[in-house]
Structures are given as structure tokens and as C-alpha cells.
Amino acid sequence: MTDRHPDGTGLVEPRPLVIRDLLARGRDRLDRLSDGQLLDLLEDAVYHERKRLERVPAPEAELARLDAASRAIVRGERADRQTAAAELVRAWAEEIHGRFDxxxxxxxxxxxxxxxxxxxxxxxxxxxxxxxxxxxxxxxxxxxxxxxxxxxxxxxxxxxxxxxxxxxxxxxxxxxxxxxxxxxxxxxxxxxxxxxxxxxxxxxxxxxxxxxxxxxxxxxxxxxxxxxxxxxxxxxxxxxxxxxxxxxxxxxxxxxxxxxxxxxxxxxxxxxxxxxxxxxxxxxxxxxxxxxxxxxxxxxxxxxxxxxxxxxxxxxxxxxxxxxxxxxxxxxxxxxxxxxxxxxxxxxxxxxxxxxxxxxxxxxxxxxxxxxxxxxxxxxxxxxxxxxxxxxxxxxxxxxxxSYAMTTHVAALAAWRCLVRAHGSSDPFRLLRLPAEGRRIPREAFLAELTRCMERVEVGRVAGQWQADLPGSAEATLAVALDRFGRYHRTRALAVHGSDLVVEDAKLCFYYRNRASHLEGDS
Amino acid sequence: MKVGILGGGRWGQALARLVIAAGGDPLIAYEGKRPPHVLPSTNDPALVPPTCDLLLVATSAAEVRRAICDARPGPGNRVVVAGRGIEPASGRWLTEVVTEASPVLRVGALAGAAPVEEILNGGLCAGVVASPFEEVRVLTTAALHSSRYRVYESADLAGVQLAGALVPVLQATLGMALSLQGAGVGLHALVLTRGLEEATRLARAFGADPLTLLGLAGVGDLVATATTSAAWAAGRDLAAGKRDQGPASLARAVHGLALSKGVELPLIAGLVAVYDGQSPLDVLASLMSRKAQPEHR
Structure with a gap:
């Protein structure tokens, strides 16, 4: 049995021991592969690594390992291929464990x-x-x-x-x-x-x-x-x-x-x-x-x-x-x-x-x-x-x-539903392309939709379907949501324009609405 | 291999004979005082799971839960439901009933073109075992596959269970339609192909492979049991105005499943409407007057 380290981390073992153990696990797996499976695994590794290295600068040592693996694929015997694969395992084990101090x-x-x-x-x-x-x-x-x-x-x-x-x-x-x-x-x-x-x-x-x-x-x-x-x-x-x-x-x-x-x-x-x-x-x-x-x-x-x-x-x-x-x-x-x-x-x-x-x-x-x-x-x-x-x-x-249904999520959901209803389409790409005037929502219509959403949230909360901690009324929820939307993002998902509400940034509104999409049984 | 069979009726006995033909050792858990003739059996179902890794459930859909509760299989058992349909009381798939009523996780379903009478008379036939667990498929094949009964394997558990639920409903629909005055081969082909189209539509909605419906569990079973099945006879009776028999609850359950997924099944909805009191001729007339549409949706 391996005991937990007193400070909660058993990775505080000598580094060579961790790498040696990972290499042993890797070799054990390689030993169990048939010749064909070993060849497939090595070919897959060389292919994906060469593709990756087309996009990033490749260190010499990494290229040398891939060259060795390529040679083993073309001319090598099983033992050569196992050695080449084990070298990759060793290098990756070093990298994965590398940053841990x-x-x-x-x-x-x-x-x-x-x-x-x-x-x-x-x-x-x-x-x-x-x-x-x-x-x-x-x-x-x-x-x-x-x-x-x-x-x-x-x-x-x-x-x-x-x-x-x-x-x-x-x-x-x-x-x-x-x-x-x-x-x-x-x-x-x-x-x-x-x-x-x-x-x-x-x-x-x-x-x-x-x-x-x-x-x-x-x-x-x-x-x-x-x-x-x-x-x-x-x-x-x-x-x-x-x-x-x-x-x-x-x-x-x-x-x-x-x-x-x-x-x-x-x-x-x-x-x-x-x-x-x-x-x-x-x-x-x-x-x-x-x-x-x-x-x-x-x-x-x-x-x-x-x-x-x-x-x-x-x-x-x-x-x-x-x-x-x-x-x-x-x-x-x-x-x-x-x-x-x-x-x-x-x-x-x-x-x-x-x-x-x-x-x-x-x-x-x-x-x-x-x-x-x-x-x-x-x-x-x-x-x-x-x-x-x-x-x-x-x-x-x-x-x-x-997960919690938060004010921002529920307000965005209500706004999105208003857009869907007003334009007769649930296609997000169509709604995202609406001109500013098309994203204007009468306050009363919005509050009515928000009330419906909040009722749905409450029914689900009581039934244990999700968590929620919303203010008591639609007006209060809207006030909190408007405050939140105005706090950090450079554009606002929802804002007040005169007597109406406007979805200023439809993408942000869509993002926060998506967090609540499961509340309406939506995908 | 020792194979437990829950249910000592004709289907349970037929499965036991298939196990023997495959070189296995069946043990039937039966109810009542009369054990099945000749076959190894017990009337204490709880004795079966500890000695058999594989259990086949050969009861009606309504009896699966009770059979599992009586036998009390454990985490080490693999349970394959060899019955058609959906649990009437809950609308659940039969493998879900098994996992709900016991700690068993490794489940599967057996379906196919294998009429009981033919098996008992030594006829040649085949079935399909479906499970997400490869070991369940392999064990079931080892238990049943022989020169008189071929077993095919599938990972599409949803598809095979769906096929098992739809076949009796489609048989009743066919039986009813073909018993109406003036029905001919044209109507036969229409109801059969549109029924299969509805089945594949439902399969897609459940993430099942529509091809499964064209395999042993779907078309195979439909052809094998065709005009000899109880469901077909019930459909024929429906055409004559007798609504007290047949797969009424199953048709309603399938229709309910389709509604829950937003899938339109006009034929099966028509069958439900007849069970609810509408005249079969009116339902047929209404179906025939639907607007034209693409063959496959």
C-alpha cells in the first residue's frame, strides 16, 4: 500500500521515481500490444506530432525523437519500435510532471x-x-x-x-x-x-x-x-x-x-x-x-x-x-x-x-x-x-x-424569449443579426416574460431541479440584472433606452441566456 | 455455462431448450406448484442469481419488475430481458426496470424472429442481443447460439428495445387496416412501409440506429410473427369494433414516448384514437386525406 503524503500530496516523491513508474506503466502497455497495434500507435504518434510541429517551433530533441520513431516504423523490428515509443513516453512523462515543484x-x-x-x-x-x-x-x-x-x-x-x-x-x-x-x-x-x-x-x-x-x-x-x-x-x-x-x-x-x-x-x-x-x-x-x-x-x-x-x-x-x-x-x-x-x-x-x-x-x-x-x-x-x-x-x-439560475441568466433568458416571439424565429443567427431597432423590447412585455421565467425557475427550484436565489419581483430582478450587465462588460447585454429595454449586445445576451437554456428544457 | 431463466412459461421453456442446444445448463425459476416438464427448475427465484452469472428474463413486460424483485440479482449478475415492450405502469424500458429494481448495471435485451412454437418444435430461427456491454453480448451468444438458433450482437440497446415495443403495435395496426372492407395489398404495403418510417423516426429521436428497425428485432420479428400473432388478431378485432384486447397500453406508451420527443407518428396515433373510441374507417379516411409530403423526414 502506498501511503498518502502527510501534506496531502504523494507526488512529493523523488522525481525520478515518478518518471520511472510512468515509464514502467507505458512499457507494460506497449508489451501487451500486437505488432500491428504497436505500429499503428507509433504511426499515430508521429503523424500527430509532425502535424503539431508544423504550427509551433520544434525543439531539436523533440525532432530527434520523432526521427527515431520514423526510422523504427520504416526499417525497425518490434524491439526498435518499442524503444522509440518508450522514448516518447519518457519525454511526455517528464513534460507532464515537469512543472510540479x-x-x-x-x-x-x-x-x-x-x-x-x-x-x-x-x-x-x-x-x-x-x-x-x-x-x-x-x-x-x-x-x-x-x-x-x-x-x-x-x-x-x-x-x-x-x-x-x-x-x-x-x-x-x-x-x-x-x-x-x-x-x-x-x-x-x-x-x-x-x-x-x-x-x-x-x-x-x-x-x-x-x-x-x-x-x-x-x-x-x-x-x-x-x-x-x-x-x-x-x-x-x-x-x-x-x-x-x-x-x-x-x-x-x-x-x-x-x-x-x-x-x-x-x-x-x-x-x-x-x-x-x-x-x-x-x-x-x-x-x-x-x-x-x-x-x-x-x-x-x-x-x-x-x-x-x-x-x-x-x-x-x-x-x-x-x-x-x-x-x-x-x-x-x-x-x-x-x-x-x-x-x-x-x-x-x-x-x-x-x-x-x-x-x-x-x-x-x-x-x-x-x-x-x-x-x-x-x-x-x-x-x-x-x-x-x-x-x-x-x-x-x-x-x-x-447550478444557480442567477439574475443575469434569467433576465437574458427573458429578453431572448421576447426577441424570439417578436420575430417569430428561434434561429440564433437570425436574431443575432437583428438591427438595433429590432432588439428593442417594450418594458411591460419584458416584465411579463421575466415574471413567467421566474415562475418557471421557482417551480423547478422547489422541485429540486436546480438552484435559484432571485429577488422577489420581476422589477427587482431586472434592476439587479441591469446593474450587473453594466458593471464589467464593455457593451451591455441588456440596457434601458427611454421607456424600453434594448438588447445592446445580442451575443452577450445569447451567452447568458444559454446558461439558463435548460430551465426551459431547451438545448 | 449455467444460465438462469426467470419465468417458467412457454417462452422461458423455449429459451431453456435453446440453452441446452447451445451446450449450456439452464435453471428456470417458475411460479406456482407445477414445474416445467423435464427442464431443471426451482420455485425459489432467489436461488437462481447466486449460481448463474447470466439471467434471462422471460416474463411479460408487466411482470419483469416483480420477477427481478423476487430473484434479487446482485451487482455480479448480467441480466438480459427477453420480452417485448415497455412496462405498462411506468412507461419505462424493461432494462431500466431491471436497473431500478436491482443493483444490476450490466443489462441487455434479446429480441428477434423466433416464434415460441417454432423453437419448441425444433425449428430454425434467430435473435439479436443488444447491450452496451460487450461482455453481456458475448455471454448471451455463448449461452444461446447453436446450429438451430443464431444469435447476432448489437450495441444498439435503445433500437432493439424500441423495435420490441413497436412490433406488436405495428402488427395491430396492420391487422386492423387489412381487416377493413376493401383493403388490399396496396393498403398492406402502405401501412407496413409508413409504419416502418414512423419507427425509424422514433429511433432517431432516441439516438438509436434506424437500421436496427430493419433487422431481426424489427422487420424480422414483424415477418416472423405476422398474421399469427395475438397483436394482429387484436387489430382484426378492432376493425370489427372490439376494443377490449390487444396492445392498447403499449400503443399509448409508444405514443406518449413520441410526444415527449416531439415526434409525429400518424399511424400509431390513429391506432390510439381507435382504442379511444373513434371508428377505424374514420381514422383511415383522416390519414388518407393528410397533405402530401416527402417520403422520409
């Missing part, structure tokens, strides 16, 4: 709350002003005690919705505020583009995920890293949506790659007869009044090239001044962000019992999903993929249940 990690996790407090402090109030604390601005709620209990007895995967690049530091704060230990997580290279936040990123237990690398072999090293982190009892954070939701809508389809490492790690621990083999998955929903990168995200969603432009490197998150402005104008509000920890699930997507005795009984039963009659673990990747799909479905349901 345990000494800085310990230091950084201990001062994170103070750092975030500084980020959230309004300069106008001064550092001694205690009326607006991070606790009041970032509302952390949900199953905190339950999750703390599980984190003490087992390994926990935190699976949040992904709205903004602000998610990582905010979740870091939420973990601290909830009294939870630090989590390790895979951070995309683009998160390091902002010098201020990037500093935090690669010191807060982040391992590097390069999403421009498409090779199957790279993905398998990444998964091995994640399995290893879980098996050495690191609580881990994945964004199962993969990337920020460009449209603004709640995630409906999740990526199964990293999510599936939970079931793999659990079985590895079961096979080793570990008494602490359980892995639990905690859904976590983030709800923002306003989103830092809303403009860039919705532009990217709407742009034809949006689908290829998987990684945005030049959005508001890369501009320290915009982050400071966002912190000053948005995070300074009460409940600007709500982080809600949902009811934990097991790695198959089943609910977890609150009571310890029931939980232990569940753990015994759960083993039978992956073991034979004699209790021996039966490896079956196809079966595990279906189990992970089930978990993915349970997570998306939890996101819907735990």
Missing part, C-alpha cells in the same frame, strides 16, 4: 487564501476593509461536511463545471474555505499564458496537459499520470467538460478520458487489496453572475472556426488588467460566484451513502461490478467505458441540479 507547492497552498483575498480586495476600500470578504463574494456551499468525511477516508475526484479560467483559482479558494485538503489537477498549457495567474497554476499541484498533442500515446501517458496520482491517494480535480463551455450552456457531454481514470485507479487498488481503495467523484457547479471571458467565448462559439480553435490564448484571461477590473467590479459583489459541492457519486455513477456503515456495505457490493466470483479483478476496458459513460450522465444531471 513540491516545495513551492507546499508554500503556495499555505498562502493561497491570502493571495486570493488580495485579488478580491477592492483598492477603493483598502486592504483593511473587512466588510466584503472572500467568504461573502465567493459563496461556497453544498455537501461540504460529507465531502470532508470522504476525503479523509478515501480518494476524491472533484469534477467541476468549466465556465472560465477563473475557475481554477476560485476552486482553489473554495477547497480551502470548505476545509478540504489541496487537490492536484491537470492544467492546460494556455492557463499559463497569464503571468500572474500562471504563477499560481503551475505551483498549485498542477500537472501539465498539452491539448495540442493529439497522439493516442500521449493521452495514455496522461491517463497513467492521473491513475498514479489517484492510486497514491491524491485527491484530483478534472474539468470533465474538457474546456470552457464556449456557448455558456451547462455541459451536457463530458470527456471520458481523465474521468475514466477513476475506475482504473479503483480497480488497481482493489487488485492490490488496499483497504482504502474507494474513489469518489464529487460534482461541483460554478455559477457566475458575470463571466470574465464571456465576449471571447461566445465569439469563438459563433465563429465558423470556433470548432477548430480549441484553445484560446488571447482572451481576457491573458490580460492582467482585465482580471483586475473583473475582480474590482464583479467579484466585489455579494455572491458574485457560487461554488456548490454536490452529492458524491462512486466511479460507476451511483449515489454514495451518507452513513459510514452503509457506505462500507456499498463498497463490498460495488466490487462485484468488476470482480469474478472469487473476488479477482477482471480487467475489461469496454465495460469500464460504459460505466464511465454512466458516471458522465450522473454528473451532467448533478450540474443541472446544483
Amino acid at each position: 513540491p516545495r513551492v507547492y507546499r508554500f503556495a497552498t499555505s498562502i493561497l487564501p491570502r493571495g486570493l483575498n488580495a485579488l478580491l480586495s477592492s483598492p477603493s476600500r483598502g486592504l483593511l476593509d473587512r466588510t466584503h470578504t472572500p467568504e461573502s463574494r465567493i459563496q461556497v456551499e453544498g455537501e461540504l461536511a460529507w465531502v470532508r468525511e470522504l476525503a479523509a477516508e478515501a480518494t476524491v475526484i472533484l469534477a467541476p463545471t468549466h465556465v472560465s479560467n477563473m475557475d481554477s483559482p476560485i476552486i482553489g479558494y473554495a477547497l480551502f474555505a470548505a476545509g478540504l485538503p489541496p487537490f492536484v489537477y491537470g492544467a492546460g498549457l494556455n492557463l499559463f499564458s497569464n503571468p500572474m495567474i500562471g504563477w499560481w497554476m503551475h505551483r498549485l499541484g498542477a500537472y501539465t496537459v498539452d491539448r495540442t498533442k493529439r497522439a493516442a500515446l500521449y493521452k495514455s501517458v496522461l491517463k497513467d499520470y492521473s491513475v498514479r496520482a489517484l492510486v497514491t491517494r491524491h485527491h484530483s480535480l478534472f474539468f470533465p467538460g474538457g474546456t470552457r463551455a464556449r456557448s455558456g450552456a451547462l455541459e451536457r457531454h463530458l470527456k471520458k478520458g481523465l474521468l475514466g481514470t477513476g475506475i482504473a485507479a479503483w480497480q488497481e487498488m482493489l487488485a492490490a487489496n488496499r483497504p482504502d481503495s474507494e474513489v469518489y467523484v464529487v460534482p461541483c457547479s460554478l455559477s457566475y453572475q458575470l463571466v470574465l471571458e464571456a465576449n471571447s467565448l461566445i465569439e469563438d462559439f459563433l465563429a465558423e472556426s470556433g470548432k477548430q480553435r480549441f484553445i484560446i490564448t488571447d482572451d481576457e484571461f491573458a490580460q492582467p488588467r482585465r482580471i483586475a477590473e473583473f475582480a474590482r467590479r464583479v467579484l466585489d459583489l455579494d455572491a458574485a460566484v457560487v461554488v456548490r459541492f454536490g452529492a458524491p457519486l462512486d466511479v460507476l455513477g451511483n449515489p454514495v451513502a451518507r452513513d459510514l456503515v452503509d457506505r462500507e456495505a456499498q463498497a463490498v457490493d460495488r466490487r462485484r461490478y468488476v470482480t469474478d466470483r472469487d473476488g479477482k479483478v477482471e480487467r475489461d476496458e469496454q465495460r469500464d467505458f460504459v460505466y464511465t459513460e454512466r458516471l458522465s450522465h450522473a454528473l451532467t444531471e448533478a450540474y443541472r441540479r446544483d
Whole structure:
């Protein structure tokens, strides 16, 4: 059994040991491949890497490895191909683990709350002003005690919705505020583009995920890293949506790659007869009044090239001044962000019992999903993929249940519905092209629609379908929403023009409306 | 391989014979005092799951939940529902009933062109087993595949279950239409092809593969049971004004599913309307006077 490190991170092992272990896992996988499969894997790696390196400058060492792999494909025997593939595994293992510095990690996790407090402090109030604390601005709620209990007895995967690049530091704060230990997580290279936040990123237990690398072999090293982190009892954070939701809508389809490492790690621990083999998955929903990168995200969603432009490197998150402005104008509000920890699930997507005795009984039963009659673990990747799909479905349901309908979302939804009705079309591209006059909404009509939306929200809230904390009347909700829309974005989703309301920036309105689209059973 | 069969009726016995033909070892859980003739059986269903990794459920749709609750299968069992339809009380797919009523996750459905009488008389036929779990498909094939019963595998569980629910409804529609005065082969072809078009439309809405409807579970079953099925006879009775039998609740359940997905099914809606009291001739006249439209939508 591998014990958890006393400070919560077992990645604080000698670096060569981590790399050696990853290489051993990689070699084990390569050994099990047929000659044809090995050739396919290597060809796939060389193809995707050469394509990637057409767009970025290639270091000599990287090119040399690819040349060696190419030679092994053309002229080599099986042993040559295995060696070439293992070299790629070694290089990628070094890169993934590369940024992790345990000494800085310990230091950084201990001062994170103070750092975030500084980020959230309004300069106008001064550092001694205690009326607006991070606790009041970032509302952390949900199953905190339950999750703390599980984190003490087992390994926990935190699976949040992904709205903004602000998610990582905010979740870091939420973990601290909830009294939870630090989590390790895979951070995309683009998160390091902002010098201020990037500093935090690669010191807060982040391992590097390069999403421009498409090779199957790279993905398998990444998964091995994640399995290893879980098996050495690191609580881990994945964004199962993969990337920020460009449209603004709640995630409906999740990526199964990293999510599936939970079931793999659990079985590895079961096979080793570990008494602490359980892995639990905690859904976590983030709800923002306003989103830092809303403009860039919705532009990217709407742009034809949006689908290829998987990684945005030049959005508001890369501009320290915009982050400071966002912190000053948005995070300074009460409940600007709500982080809600949902009811934990097991790695198959089943609910977890609150009571310890029931939980232990569940753990015994759960083993039978992956073991034979004699209790021996039966490896079956196809079966595990279906189990992970089930978990993915349970997570998306939890996101819907735990996300907040906020004033900005509901006001944008009402405005959008008014446009749909007025123009007899639900085609977003048609509505987005409307001239300014076509985006004018009579106040009374808007308030009537907002009232209907709020009633729908309330019915769903009472039925436990989602969360909401809206003002009591449509007038009050509109006033709050207008204030929020005028706070940070350079254009306003909704504004008052004379006696009417006008959707000034239809794209922004569409973005915030999308966050609430599930309230009307819409896609 | 030891295979448990929940349900000792004729279908359960037919499946047991197929298991024996495939070289397996069936164990039937039956109700009542009279065990099935010759075949290994028990009247204590809870004895079956601990000894059989694979369970086949051979009850009517309405009885699946009770059969599962009585047998109490566990997480280690694989359960394949070998019955057609949707649970009448809840409108749920039968594999959903299994996962709701037990901790079983590895489920599948068996359907196809295999009339009970033919199996019991040693006839040759085939079926399709669908499950998202490859191991469930492989186990079921190992349990049933033989020189007298071919088993094909499919990952399209939604499609096979949908086909299983639609076949009796389409049979009743055909039985009714062809029993009306003046009906000929033209009407037969019209109802059959438009029924299949409605089925594929519904399949798309459920994320199922429309081709599944053209396979053993759909067209295969429709052809195999055609005019000999109870549903066809019920349709014929409907044409004569007798509304007290047949797949009324199943037709309503399918129609409800279609409405929930916003899918228009004029033929099946027509069948429901007849069960609700409209005259079959009026319904037919109304269907025939619909405006012209593309063949496939």
C-alpha cells in the first residue's frame, strides 16, 4: 500500500521515481500490444506530432525523437519500435510532471487564501476593509461536511463545471474555505499564458496537459499520470467538460478520458487489496453572475472556426488588467460566484451513502461490478467505458441540479424569449443579426416574460431541479440584472433606452441566456 | 455455462431448450406448484442469481419488475430481458426496470424472429442481443447460439428495445387496416412501409440506429410473427369494433414516448384514437386525406 503524503500530496516523491513508474506503466502497455497495434500507435504518434510541429517551433530533441520513431516504423523490428515509443513516453512523462515543484507547492497552498483575498480586495476600500470578504463574494456551499468525511477516508475526484479560467483559482479558494485538503489537477498549457495567474497554476499541484498533442500515446501517458496520482491517494480535480463551455450552456457531454481514470485507479487498488481503495467523484457547479471571458467565448462559439480553435490564448484571461477590473467590479459583489459541492457519486455513477456503515456495505457490493466470483479483478476496458459513460450522465444531471439560475441568466433568458416571439424565429443567427431597432423590447412585455421565467425557475427550484436565489419581483430582478450587465462588460447585454429595454449586445445576451437554456428544457 | 431463466412459461421453456442446444445448463425459476416438464427448475427465484452469472428474463413486460424483485440479482449478475415492450405502469424500458429494481448495471435485451412454437418444435430461427456491454453480448451468444438458433450482437440497446415495443403495435395496426372492407395489398404495403418510417423516426429521436428497425428485432420479428400473432388478431378485432384486447397500453406508451420527443407518428396515433373510441374507417379516411409530403423526414 502506498501511503498518502502527510501534506496531502504523494507526488512529493523523488522525481525520478515518478518518471520511472510512468515509464514502467507505458512499457507494460506497449508489451501487451500486437505488432500491428504497436505500429499503428507509433504511426499515430508521429503523424500527430509532425502535424503539431508544423504550427509551433520544434525543439531539436523533440525532432530527434520523432526521427527515431520514423526510422523504427520504416526499417525497425518490434524491439526498435518499442524503444522509440518508450522514448516518447519518457519525454511526455517528464513534460507532464515537469512543472510540479513540491516545495513551492507546499508554500503556495499555505498562502493561497491570502493571495486570493488580495485579488478580491477592492483598492477603493483598502486592504483593511473587512466588510466584503472572500467568504461573502465567493459563496461556497453544498455537501461540504460529507465531502470532508470522504476525503479523509478515501480518494476524491472533484469534477467541476468549466465556465472560465477563473475557475481554477476560485476552486482553489473554495477547497480551502470548505476545509478540504489541496487537490492536484491537470492544467492546460494556455492557463499559463497569464503571468500572474500562471504563477499560481503551475505551483498549485498542477500537472501539465498539452491539448495540442493529439497522439493516442500521449493521452495514455496522461491517463497513467492521473491513475498514479489517484492510486497514491491524491485527491484530483478534472474539468470533465474538457474546456470552457464556449456557448455558456451547462455541459451536457463530458470527456471520458481523465474521468475514466477513476475506475482504473479503483480497480488497481482493489487488485492490490488496499483497504482504502474507494474513489469518489464529487460534482461541483460554478455559477457566475458575470463571466470574465464571456465576449471571447461566445465569439469563438459563433465563429465558423470556433470548432477548430480549441484553445484560446488571447482572451481576457491573458490580460492582467482585465482580471483586475473583473475582480474590482464583479467579484466585489455579494455572491458574485457560487461554488456548490454536490452529492458524491462512486466511479460507476451511483449515489454514495451518507452513513459510514452503509457506505462500507456499498463498497463490498460495488466490487462485484468488476470482480469474478472469487473476488479477482477482471480487467475489461469496454465495460469500464460504459460505466464511465454512466458516471458522465450522473454528473451532467448533478450540474443541472446544483447550478444557480442567477439574475443575469434569467433576465437574458427573458429578453431572448421576447426577441424570439417578436420575430417569430428561434434561429440564433437570425436574431443575432437583428438591427438595433429590432432588439428593442417594450418594458411591460419584458416584465411579463421575466415574471413567467421566474415562475418557471421557482417551480423547478422547489422541485429540486436546480438552484435559484432571485429577488422577489420581476422589477427587482431586472434592476439587479441591469446593474450587473453594466458593471464589467464593455457593451451591455441588456440596457434601458427611454421607456424600453434594448438588447445592446445580442451575443452577450445569447451567452447568458444559454446558461439558463435548460430551465426551459431547451438545448 | 449455467444460465438462469426467470419465468417458467412457454417462452422461458423455449429459451431453456435453446440453452441446452447451445451446450449450456439452464435453471428456470417458475411460479406456482407445477414445474416445467423435464427442464431443471426451482420455485425459489432467489436461488437462481447466486449460481448463474447470466439471467434471462422471460416474463411479460408487466411482470419483469416483480420477477427481478423476487430473484434479487446482485451487482455480479448480467441480466438480459427477453420480452417485448415497455412496462405498462411506468412507461419505462424493461432494462431500466431491471436497473431500478436491482443493483444490476450490466443489462441487455434479446429480441428477434423466433416464434415460441417454432423453437419448441425444433425449428430454425434467430435473435439479436443488444447491450452496451460487450461482455453481456458475448455471454448471451455463448449461452444461446447453436446450429438451430443464431444469435447476432448489437450495441444498439435503445433500437432493439424500441423495435420490441413497436412490433406488436405495428402488427395491430396492420391487422386492423387489412381487416377493413376493401383493403388490399396496396393498403398492406402502405401501412407496413409508413409504419416502418414512423419507427425509424422514433429511433432517431432516441439516438438509436434506424437500421436496427430493419433487422431481426424489427422487420424480422414483424415477418416472423405476422398474421399469427395475438397483436394482429387484436387489430382484426378492432376493425370489427372490439376494443377490449390487444396492445392498447403499449400503443399509448409508444405514443406518449413520441410526444415527449416531439415526434409525429400518424399511424400509431390513429391506432390510439381507435382504442379511444373513434371508428377505424374514420381514422383511415383522416390519414388518407393528410397533405402530401416527402417520403422520409
